[in-house]
Amino acid sequence: MKRAKDNNVAVIGLGYVGLPVALICAENGYNVFGIDLDKEKLKKIKKGTSPFKEDFIQRRKEWLKKIAVSDKGDKIKKADIVVVCVPTPVDKNFYPNLKPIISATKMIIENINKGQLVIIESTVNPGVCEEVIEPIFKEAGLKEGRDYYLAHCPERIDPGKSRFSKGFDLVNTNRVVGAMSKKGLKRAVNFYESILSGEVRPMKSIRAAEAVKIVENSFRDINLAFVNELARSFDRMGIDVKDVIEGAATKPYSFMPHWPSCGVGGHCIPVDPYYLIERAKEGGFDHKLLRMARETNNEMPSYTVELLQDALNELKLPLKGVTIGIMGLAYKPNVDDTRESPSFKIMDLLEEKGAKVVTYDPLVPGKSTVKDLKTFLKKSTAVIFATEHQEFLEMDLGDFKKYGVLAIIDGKNYLDSEKIKALGINYHGIGRA
Numbered sequence: 001m002k003r004a005k006d007n008n009v010a011v012i013g014l015g016y017v018g019l020p021v022a023l024i025c026a027e028n029g030y031n032v033f034g035i036d037l038d039k040e041k042l043k044k045i046k047k048g049t050s051p052f053k054e055d056f057i058q059r060r061k062e063w064l065k066k067i068a069v070s071d072k073g074d075k076i077k078k079a080d081i082v083v084v085c086v087p088t089p090v091d092k093n094f095y096p097n098l099k100p101i102i103s104a105t106k107m108i109i110e111n112i113n114k115g116q117l118v119i120i121e122s123t124v125n126p127g128v129c130e131e132v133i134e135p136i137f138k139e140a141g142l143k144e145g146r147d148y149y150l151a152h153c154p155e156r157i158d159p160g161k162s163r164f165s166k167g168f169d170l171v172n173t174n175r176v177v178g179a180m181s182k183k184g185l186k187r188a189v190n191f192y193e194s195i196l197s198g199e200v201r202p203m204k205s206i207r208a209a210e211a212v213k214i215v216e217n218s219f220r221d222i223n224l225a226f227v228n229e230l231a232r233s234f235d236r237m238g239i240d241v242k243d244v245i246e247g248a249a250t251k252p253y254s255f256m257p258h259w260p261s262c263g264v265g266g267h268c269i270p271v272d273p274y275y276l277i278e279r280a281k282e283g284g285f286d287h288k289l290l291r292m293a294r295e296t297n298n299e300m301p302s303y304t305v306e307l308l309q310d311a312l313n314e315l316k317l318p319l320k321g322v323t324i325g326i327m328g329l330a331y332k333p334n335v336d337d338t339r340e341s342p343s344f345k346i347m348d349l350l351e352e353k354g355a356k357v358v359t360y361d362p363l364v365p366g367k368s369t370v371k372d373l374k375t376f377l378k379k380s381t382a383v384i385f386a387t388e389h390q391e392f393l394e395m396d397l398g399d400f401k402k403y404g405v406l407a408i409i410d411g412k413n414y415l416d417s418e419k420i421k422a423l424g425i426n427y428h429g430i431g432r433a
């Protein structure tokens, strides 16, 4: 492991991205300062407990207390490197919200340590570093390459270990780095090589590094939209889309399986494409394909409710007044992150249509309406399976029958459909006819 001269690192934003980064810096011998506006989160970190359920953090719990945390920026003065990991959400009209990035930039400027390397890890569209962040420094009389250095290293962490990123984590995943100056690039590459075992690839420009992340997530969004569209089409043709994708995936090249579902959630995939769409608009380019992919994926919660209505019709039951259970609130398995989770969109649609809704997620007890699976199943006439948490996958499918569930919409195509049908329960997957 190479060790750079820079010994002191400040991380701004201690969320799903920033906290693991702070921990691996501490683990690799850096003095780490952690800055976050959320005082509750800081209290937990100070006590040595993780503010969220995340395996990568649990395994490094001993380092939590080594992070000198604060809700103020003054510790930035001591840092050689500042890593910015604040959120980059969209507003209700899907317009990028750069306020957290802008306020973090201002916090750095107020506390600048001359020659400091500032690395943006938050996902941003191409141009944000040069068109938004650098001008704020410039206005404060600070020149890139003289008073500070600006670099971008998009984060690729996949919290909760999905089936796609098996074997990869923050440490062994390759990264790309772009910077505004050669010196900044060299320092940033050195820094990441000192904390990671994955390859660190220098990019030709900071814009190219920004574009990499948006491209990765847009690639997923488009492919997900494709299989979601196939699911809806194949439902009408009586073809099992899961079987088709598994079949196509036997081709050893030029096909990468993606899976349809009740919706695309999280802080990245349903958000990042909008950053590119909006920035491209400014240059007079319309990303039609990306817009369409977003629309297609945004429709999946309402398609799921349609499937449920069809299932209830088959059972001669109305949706109005019937209790529907939503099983899983997190947007993906084995995490407690509910950002942009389709479960909440499904819940709103069901309530609009007069259904009663109960929810259960063992990792999100604060937002669940019942405390345990048994109560959940007892109350639910039909269930929408929305998150493939381990606890759900380990349950006895016979319990659905035992507690009186009449229909299941498998929003993740994860349950054993044959077994459920054999129990006499009405089963529909997404695109599984």
Ligand SMILES: NC(=O)c1ccc[n+]([C@@H]2O[C@H](COP(=O)([O-])OP(=O)(O)OC[C@H]3O[C@@H](n4cnc5c(N)ncnc54)[C@H](O)[C@@H]3O)[C@@H](O)[C@H]2O)c1
Residues within 6 Å of the ligand: 012, 013, 014, 015, 016, 017, 018, 035, 036, 037, 038, 041, 085, 086, 087, 088, 100, 101, 103, 104, 121, 122, 123, 124, 155, 156, 157, 158, 159, 267, 268
């Ligand atoms: N979560 C992921 O899987 C993931 C993966 C790759 C990239 N990203 C990107 O990383 C960035 C951070 O995402 P996250 O999931 O860690 O978000 P998060 O919401 O979990 O964490 C962000 C943290 O920043 C804090 N914060 C907000 N504004 C601040 C400010 N001005 N000063 C100090 N702290 C501030 C918040 O309190 C929060 O604790 C986003 O741009 C996201 O797109 C996320």
